[in-house]
Amino acid sequence: MVRYRSFPRTNVGPTGALPAATVPPAVRPLSVIAMRHVFLDHQSATPVLPEVFEAMRPYFTEHFGNASSLHQHGLRVRDALKRARQQMAALVGADSEEEIFFTSDGTESANLAIKGAAYANERKGKHLVVSATEHPSVMSSVEFLEKQGWTCTRVGVTPQGMIRLDELRAAITPQTVLVAVHHVNHDIGAIQPMREVGKVCAAANVPLYVDCEASAGWLPIDVKDWGAAMVSFSPHRFYGPKGVGVLYRNRKARIVSVIHGGVQEGGRRAGTENIPAIVGGGLAAEIARARLPQRIAHVAPLQRRLWEGLRTKVPYIQLNGPEPGPDRIATNLNLSTEFIEGEGQLLLCDMNGIAVASGSSCVSKSLKISHVLGAIGLDHALAQGNIIMTLGEGNTEADVDYVVETFARIVAKLRGMSPMWDEFERGVIDSVIAPTGRGKSFSQHAADVSGKPVH
Amino acid sequence: MSETYTLYNSTVMEHFMNPRNMGDLKDADGVGEVGAAACGDIMKISLKIKDGRIEDARFKTFGCGSAIASSSMATELIKGRTIDEAMAFSNQEVVDALGGLPPVKIHCSVLAEEALKAALEDYVKRHPDAAAKSTAGAPVPA
Numbered sequence: 219m220v221r222y223r224s225f226p227r228t229n230v231g232p233t234g235a236l237p238a239a240t241v242p243p244a245v246r247p248l249s250v251i252a253m254r255h256v257f258l259d260h261q262s263a264t265p266v267l268p269e270v271f272e273a274m275r276p277y278f279t280e281h282f283g284n285a286s287s288l289h290q291h292g293l294r295v296r297d298a299l300k301r302a303r304q305q306m307a308a309l310v311g312a313d314s315e316e317e318i319f320f321t322s323d324g325t326e327s328a329n330l331a332i333k334g335a336a337y338a339n340e341r342k343g344k345h346l347v348v349s350a351t352e353h354p355s356v357m358s359s360v361e362f363l364e365k366q367g368w369t370c371t372r373v374g375v376t377p378q379g380m381i382r383l384d385e386l387r388a389a390i391t392p393q394t395v396l397v398a399v400h401h402v403n404h405d406i407g408a409i410q411p412m413r414e415v416g417k418v419c420a421a422a423n424v425p426l427y428v429d430c431e432a433s434a435g436w437l438p439i440d441v442k443d444w445g446a447a448m449v450s451f452s453p454h455r456f457y458g459p460k461g462v463g464v465l466y467r468n469r470k471a472r473i474v475s476v477i478h479g480g481v482q483e484g485g486r487r488a489g490t491e492n493i494p495a496i497v498g499g500g501l502a503a504e505i506a507r508a509r510l511p512q513r514i515a516h517v518a519p520l521q522r523r524l525w526e527g528l529r530t531k532v533p534y535i536q537l538n539g540p541e542p543g544p545d546r547i548a549t550n551l552n553l554s555t556e557f558i559e560g561e562g563q564l565l566l567c568d569m570n571g572i573a574v575a576s577g578s579s580c581v582s583k584s585l586k587i588s589h590v591l592g593a594i595g596l597d598h599a600l601a602q603g604n605i606i607m608t609l610g611e612g613n614t615e616a617d618v619d620y621v622v623e624t625f626a627r628i629v630a631k632l633r634g635m636s637p638m639w640d641e642f643e644r645g646v647i648d649s650v651i652a653p654t655g656r657g658k659s660f661s662q663h664a665a666d667v668s669g670k671p672v673h
Numbered sequence: 674m675s676e677t678y679t680l681y682n683s684t685v686m687e688h689f690m691n692p693r694n695m696g697d698l699k700d701a702d703g704v705g706e707v708g709a710a711a712c713g714d715i716m717k718i719s720l721k722i723k724d725g726r727i728e729d730a731r732f733k734t735f736g737c738g739s740a741i742a743s744s745s746m747a748t749e750l751i752k753g754r755t756i757d758e759a760m761a762f763s764n765q766e767v768v769d770a771l772g773g774l775p776p777v778k779i780h781c782s783v784l785a786e787e788a789l790k791a792a793l794e795d796y797v798k799r800h801p802d803a804a805a806k807s808t809a810g811a812p813v814p815a
Contacts, residue, residue: 559714561737565680565689580737583777585712602713602735635695635741637706637717637733667715668708 253571256617260455260549260610261404261432262575267457267502274459274498285491286480295493302500306464309503310430310449311440319483320496321463324431326477327450328355330465330487331427334473335396335448336363343393346370349381349410350593351403353429357589360398373399378540379408379594383418390422397426402433405577405590405606406539407550409437416445425471431455435506436513436549447471453495457611458502462495517609518548520618524607525551527622532629536651538596538604551607552577554600556651557639557660558632563605566628572621575606597650599638599660638663681738684772688742693749696731702800705791709784714740718748718788722796725803727754732788739778740785746770747785759793762786 266274277298283291285299303315312318321327336346348360350372360370371389374382381399390397399415402408412428419426425447430439435456441449449466453459467473467486479488506513521542528535534556540546555563560578567574575581577588579602587601607621633639638660641647645656647663658666679686701719708715714736721729730752732744746767751759764782768774774782796803 557735559736559740562689562741565738568680569677569690578737579712580714580740585777598713635692635733636735637715638735640697640733664708664713664715666708667706668710668713 254617254620255571255573256621257573257612258607258609258621259573259575261606261608263454263460264457264610265612266459266498267505270458270498270501270505273501274494277494277497281493283493285493286482295491298493298497299491302496302503305500305504307466309434309439309507310451310466311442312466313442316484317466317468319465319467319486320491321465321487322461322489322492323454323463324353324429324450324452325355325463326487327452327463327465328353328429329359330473330476331429331448331450331467332356332359332396332398333363333476334486335425335427335471336368337476338472338474339395343391343395344368345391345393346396346398347373347386347389347394347424348398349373349375349386349400351375351379351405351408351590352398352400353404353431354589356398356400356429375408375593377594378545379403379406379538379590380540380545381410381415383411383414386415387418387422390418390424394422394424397424398429399426400429400432401439402430402437402547402550403539403590404432405588406552406594407432407547408539409433409545409547412444412446416443420445425468432550433547435503435510436517436547438510441466441468448473453499453502456502456506458499459495461492462499464499513611514548516611517613518542520609520613520615521548521551523615524609524618524621527618528553528625531622531626534649534651535629536600538591538594538600549609551609553605553607554596554651555603555605555629556600556649557603557642558629558636559602560604562632563603563625563628566631567605567625570624570628572624575608577604577606578602597659597661599650599664681742681775682772684770685739685742685774688745688771689738692732692741692745694729694731694745694752695733697733698729698731701731701792703792703794703796705788705793705795707784707787707791709736709780711780712736714781714784716740716744716784716788718744718785718792720789720792720796722756722800722803725755727751727756727759732785736781736784737778739774740781742771743767743774743781743785744788747782747789751789756793756796759789762789 281294283295285295303318306318307315373385373389397419427448428446430449430451434451447468452463475486477488536554538552559580560576561580564574564576577591579585579587591601647660648657698719698721702722703720706717717733719731720727730748732748734741734744764786767782767785
């Protein structure tokens, strides 16, 4: 069980200011604000397990060899590489470690899967099919190929974020060389019906690539059960290190390398392997496989407690994606808080020790809302107030209760500053979450005052 | 965590955490509400104007940290200015007073300038006589 530095709940004001007397000087330096720290962004990173860190250590110093070398130093790390491949293969139910390829991270794995399969099968056809809510690493790889003459069909999802299987079936043509559908959505936690998706692809005889970045280590993955040709995941999502990505590729699936150089990874990925990260990632995968039921048993009740607490304490808040249960990964909550914007919520959470993410346009460098929120048809006003919380095994009930109380205060503070809240209270605009029938829509109002429709 | 890192500089964070002049003005002489089509932020500035001078200013903002800080700073800067001076107000003043904003957030300061000018425009519309007395005369750019 991973423990973050958690401190007893103290009387922290909205600004995070705290009387110095409540800081235990023997434990913490006086300059440190003694507030509870709650990490609720496990979708972005997890702390490396101490035993994983220890397993990595000798590969930085003592066993520093390059796996391409033919001497003792190289052969020793080759052995470690093989063991890590076996650990990764076991996590996804692969037959052999020879089907495991190491990359630098999830984005590179997605690039290799999409571009590698597209280039390898160019003569067969130049059409791809992806779900509309895939991760940007998949979407951007596809957009890159579209500029080079490939075409792609984006399959729609339900308002809950579940892929429309009939649309998927209809999208596949004789020219389709790859279907990409993620296991779990990175934003809204929707678990896709992989067995059904696999059946559709098998019936059409098109290889299926499944991005498991948001699910690996937290949900069982079975490449054979799904009939997946490729699956990718990254250990930093399950208490392993950053700097390594994994691509499972069935022997029958054809891909070519997108990085050129040496013949590492069976010629599918040139470049020196990151041995310490691979060794650590392998152990993290083995531990994740063993602890998976405990991890779920730990986070699932916290997810329910957090959502129940928030929906009780915060008016005009909604959950995006499926309700907690079989259709939603037990780590994720994707929330829309009406009448306020997401970045302000994120910043005030951070200043109160709570780390969260947001899909609002204000947090994106492109000033666009998350395309996932667009694909599920979320009202722009709600997409603007988006917050994503992802739980991990270090979180406790006390953490969740602190988050509920603090978040309610943050929302009240930001609503006090928001002209939209005031206008809602005066009946000028209406709520999307709980319409009163008074006033115009937020989007209409935003368009009126900006002179242009909001995107 | 042994120290606190912040997304924006300390001045921006301070104005975001403790905004100045937040709220509405009862019996405001001019109110401007504008939205940014680019990001969806909305800003509202209310002004109390006496003898051609901005006596008081308040803001309300739906937007990110830098939008809230920009409106807080803008209301601080314009208090005491004449209508003419306020009409010449530029977003760059807000950026400079805040010690800089990330390039992607400059539009937040533009929104503050637009909200201020919309409020002045509203004032001129509602008080044509008082506005005529100001040295700039009546015409206010749209």
